[in-house]
Each structure stands twice: as structure tokens, then as C-alpha cells.
Amino acid sequence: MTIREMKLEDIELILPMYLSYYNEQEGGCWTAETAGKRIRQVLHMDDSYALLMEDDIDVIGFAVGYFKQYDDIVGYTLEEIVIAREHQNKGLGSSLLGELERRVREKGAACVELQAVNDEMHERYYGKAGYHNAKNFVMKVKWF
Template sequence: MLPTRLEAEKQIREIKIDDIPSVLPLYITYYNENEDGCWTETTAGKRIHQVLSMEDSYGLVLEKDDQVIGFVMGFFKQYDDIVGYTLEEIVIAKDFQNQGLGSFLLNELEQRAKEKGASCVELQAVNDEMHEKYYGKAGYYTAANFVMKAKWFE
């Protein structure tokens, strides 16, 4: 059974740079086992540190019995007339997946980001059925007025 908002306040807290050692194994395991990544402690640690040390970064850690079982991180971004929240990563430990905890953590992040002044949450996701189902269930849609552009160097 998912925790109530009151219970969540005891299980969810803001993420800090000091949390990198406890979220690192979750990150590496998730991306290497589920998304065919090749993350190492060095590369994943740098990635997480980059996001957490960014100005206006904000994220949450989900704990159960004093063990980190998930986290979400990103940052607030100023536009001309609104503030948005850019979601960079959300990870739930493998043993706790498919229990609604990712949706619970995402919902809690949305509520807290809104309380902090964000008008929206934006993100980039892999274009596959799993991500479409997960984010679609949470009310996210593919923005038709934005496209991702990239240029690879030779």
C-alpha cells in the first residue's frame, strides 16, 4: 500500500550532494540493467553531481527503513513569464519497482515544485512504449511545438 502524504513526509526528503553515495548504486543498476547503459561510479557520480550542484537544483529521496529506495532530481528554470521545473532523473530501486512508488514520488515532486512556484514540469524521455505509458499515466504528453535537436561531432 502506498504511503499517505503525511507518511511520505517521513519517508521523503530533499536530496543533497551528500546523498550521492547512497543514490549512485540505484542509478548505475537501473540504467545499466534496464536501458543498456555503461555507467560507472565515476560517470554516474559526475552526472548526479552536475545536476545537484546546479543553481536552483531540487530533488527528493525516498527512503524505507533508513535505506534509499528511490530519488528524483532536476532544477527550476526561469522563463520570461513563468518558472518551470526540468525533471532530469527519476529512479526507483529494482526491488521496489512496479509498486506505484515511482508514480508516488513523481506526484510528490510535482506538488512540491508547484508549491515552490513552478508552473509546469518538463522532461525529455526515451521514445519507447515503457516511458510513454509511465509518463502518459501521469498526465504528460509529447509537446508538438518542441522537438529535440542534436548534432554529433565526427
Template sequence: MPVTIRPAVPADLTDCALFFTEVFNAPPWDEQWTKESSWQRLSDCMHTPNFLGLIAEDGAEIVAMAFGYSQRYQEELHYNLLEFCVANERQGEGIGSELLAELHSRLLEAGVARVCTLTARDTPAQEFYLKGGFYISPKMILMSRRY
């Protein structure tokens, strides 16, 4: 069955949160998401102004998702890709690349000039984004402060 890609809507939130938890609690991420913290994270994303999220499905099953939002930066629109994941057992099948291509197509139609995302260094995700046309910015760094 071919994968279908569609916009994420609020009714998808619970299913997306369960999917997100499953993906990011497994290797290589080994994070500690709960259903509640995942739901809150994705709800925050979805309720950000200019949200655009896409879901890839195989039948009724979520196999990948992308969540982010657009915002003005000087005279351009930039899209911040906040969350992107593919089912662990489906990675390497081209689903992520297909979802990323669909996201890029929709962003171009919307007049977005740049896509930005954060990911862990030296991971399969970094390689995935490099193959998808992203580059490591020579000008920008992530700075963080923990409380």
C-alpha cells in the same frame, strides 16, 4: 515499512550514484554507467542553480529518486526533471507515482508552472510519465549533434 520521501542533500551523492548506476545499467536501459560517471552526472545536477532533488527511501535504502532544477522561462518558472528512477525490483509498486506526486506538490508550492523531461520513446518510462499527467509536446523536439 512505508516509503519516506525527503530532499536530496550533498551527503547523498555517493549512495545516489550507486543506485543510479544499478538502475540504468539494467534492462530496459542497458546503459554503461560507472560509479564515477554516475557520481559526476548527479553532482552536476545537484550543483545546478535552483536544484530540487527528492529521494524515496524504504528504511535506509534508496528505492527511487528525482533530480532536476527550476529556471525562468518568460514570466513562468519551469522545472527540468533531469533524472528519475525507481529500483528495478520495486517498479510497479506505486513508489514512482508517489515520488512524482510529492515532486509536483513541492513544485506547485514553489510557483512552478511547467515540468519538462526527456525519456526514451516507446518505453515503460514514456507510459509512466503519460499516466503522471505529462504529454508529448506537439511543438518541441529534441535535437542533437554528436561529436
């Protein structure tokens, strides 16, 4: 297994996994067009940073996000982390997240921020990695 920096041309490699995960496991309605646009939007941001996990044959997973400047620190915002269904529950997601944390810390990030679905699976995964619900921030939304 290898973990390398992801590039724009890698988007086509991850689309089948992205569609499978979000449509089959999360009940989404993504298409190759909308998923490709989502990933391209993140990768085109200033200071984007993404990793791709591969074995000898296939792409196993990926993580995408970007560095965000605050007044006195730089944080890293993790937008997506996905492990292919057939490779889940083997510790690979934890390995990818750990490697991402190591690399963004080396690049100057003081923290990793993310938004996650509020369910048991996500709470267990992120909790095991040491992530906690922020007490000083609440997500706000206004639907139209």
C-alpha cells in the same frame, strides 16, 4: 516510506541504484565516477531541487532536476527519476513523481518538463501521470 530533499552527501547512497537501473535495465555503461558526476552536475546548478525516497532500511528512489526561469513563468526540469529495480511496479515511482510535482508547484513552478526515452514503458509511465509529448518543441542534436 519517507520522501525528503536530497543533498550532495546523498549521492553515494543512490549510486548503486543508478548504476543498476541504467546499466542492467537500459543497457548503459555508467561507472560510479560518471554517474556521480552526472548527479553532482545537476545538484550544483542554480535552483536545483531533488527528492530522495527511503524506507526504514534502504534508499528506494530519487528524482533530481532544477527550476528554470522563462520570461513569464518558472518551470521545473526533471533530469532523472529512478526507482530501485526491486521496488518497481508498486506505484512508488508514481508516488515520488506526484510528491515532486506537489512540492515544485508550491515553490512556484508552472510546469514540469522532461525528456524521456521514446519507448512503450516510458510512454505508459509518464502518460499515466498526465504527461504528453510537446507539440511545439522538437529535440535537436548534432553528433560529432
